[in-house]
Amino acid sequence: MKFLKIFLAALLAVVVGSVLTTLLWVMTLVGMAGSMESPVLVEENSILMLDLSESITDSPATDPFAGLDFMSMEMTPTLSLYKAMQAIDAAKTDDRIKGIYIRPLGAGLTSTAAMEELRAAIADFKQCGKFVVAYSESFGQGEYYLSTVADKIYLQKEGSLSWMGMSYTIPFFKGLFDKLGIEYEIFRPTACKYKSAVEPYFLKKMSPENREQNEQMIHSMWQVLNQTVAESRGITVEELNRLADNLELTLPEDALKHGLVDGLIYEDEMESYFAEQGVEKNADQEYNFVSLGDYASQLVPDVKNLTAPQVAIIYADGQIVDGEGTQSGMIFGNSLAEEIAKVRKNEDIQAVVLRVNSPGGSALASDVIWREIKLLQAEKPVVVSMGDYAASGGYYISAPADAILCNRLTLTGSIGVFGAFPYVGEMAEDKLGITFDNVKTNRSADFGQGFLVGTIRPTTPAEKAMLIRSVDKVYESFTTKVSQGRNLEMEKVLDIAGGRVWSGVDALEIGLADGHGGLKEAIAVAASKAGLEQFRVVESQPELEGLAAFFSSMNARIRAEYELDALGGALQPYKKAREVLDQRGVLMYCPYSYQLF
Secondary structure, three states, rough: OHHHHHHHHHHHHHHHHHHHHHHHHHHHHHHHHHHHHOOOOOOOOEEEOOOOOOOEEEEOOOOOOOEEEEEEEEEEEEEHHHHHHHHHHHHHHOOOOOEEEEEEOOOOOOOHHHHHHHHHHHHHHHHHHOOOEEEEEEEHHHHHHOOOOOOEEEEEEEEEEOOOOOOOOOOOOOHHHHHHHOOEEEEOOOOOOOOOOOOOOOOOOOOOHHHHHHHHHHHHHHHHHHHHHHHHHEEEEEEEEHHHOOOOOOOOHHHHHHHOOOOOOHHHHHHHHHHHHHOOOOOOOOEEEEEEHHHHOEEEEEEEEOOEEEEEEEEEEEEEOOOOOOOOOEHHHHHHHHHHHHHHHHOOOOEEEEEEEEEEEEEHHHHHHHHHHHHHHHOEEEOEEEEEEOOOOOOOOOOOOEEEEEEOEEEEEEOOOOEEEEOHHHHHHHHHHOOOOOOOOOOOOOOOEEOEEEEOOOOHHHHHHHHHHHHHHHHHHHHHHHHHHHOOHHHHHHHOOOOOEEHHHHHHHHOOOOOOOHHHHHHHHHHOOOOOOOOOEEEOOOOOHHHHHHHHHHHHHHHHHHHOOOOOOOOOEEEEEEHOOOOOEEEOOOOOOOOOO
């Protein structure tokens, strides 16, 4: 009987394993089949459509299942920001493309920084004399900001336009922790009063310093939006703020009356506009539209530059963690350092752009990366291009660069550190009935031993003193590296540090950046510093290999995204909390991610 049970269990395992393996291979073949679709044919008299159907990512997706919704088994295409800008640039001189149609109705995601750089690329496109027009049934603030680059903006007759300002809300977990019996021990240098990543775990509202920096940041970003829209639409900043304060853009007629749109029409009436621009219909009496992703897919490398010196783009995209690995949304310190070393040793690469889009993370991993950036910078020009944020550890790895460019909507700085140790011992006993006992050779031999999301005992005075020395030392090292890398007096660095986060506008004024601009401008600066007139841009990125990479991407996707996004973003506060709770020791982390929408 026992043998039969074992045999049946083994047989069931084989059957289940075979079914899962078959399913995975089917999904792989489906992906391969999708990648072997017929190439995109761009017809004459085509209109390049920016419908945001693709998710425009800061770095190229290495996950073969990026964009796959496991609920519906449908794929949202992904397109890297660099490829998107390449496509818009190529369309300038492509006689088949007559103009750009901004039609924001897709399900793709685009970050704040990507929106700013796309808008700049479209503004540059307009210099060729081709038209740019925008239309939507409903404009969100970010979509409208992008659309104001157009020659004309049209809104559906019963549509809407959101323009009400920016806000930022932080969930605080102190009350929950009190109910659960969790005590959060925080270790911050005294000077790091703005380092607020851990405030939600020991406070019930923003500290005065945190409120001060948040208010300054959202006002700075809102001012960028207002000024951009005001210049594009011929409306004063004061008037735009008045409209937002009084909610005077409730109806589509209001948007037309106040000059935010040029007409209220149905989409079929856009055909008259295209005809006025000289665009001809095809044989089926329809206009030819090509999406940004499809257009980008048919671009071919410039064969004239295949042997030219190279400018490499290295991506530092995600939270910085210790060790080696490849996972979406994570920067593994040793893995990125190895990638940087390979670029340093490649004689064909003569300049480097480090694209940083990171809130930081592990102080140790940040220093591992910093060292390789420093070695690279000693041999080749290194220019940092900042995305949505390059804060805390993200700024730490940027500091050695020859030049730093940021977008006006970038969040950066956060020069500070903290240590975090949640103690869950009382919660485990009172709520779960779990107790702990051990033997040890020395007083602190069990220091940091954990259960669930925290440690099983509070820290001792000696351990507290050790942690305070650690964070003080890392803060001193951080500020010193910034002082040396940015050629700033230490007094100045300490004045703008303290864990304070700055907008891209402020970063330029206080010396944390050298100019405003995106990837395109950073590439030009890097090439100039290397004395290159003719060059080829290459993207350096780790590649997943074999079944290990396959299962890794599946696991990361299901565990990190399906788990959270299936609830429509309701668990996003938990995701932010988990980013901090998952790490121990001394951290360089910035929790902010403002959105325009």
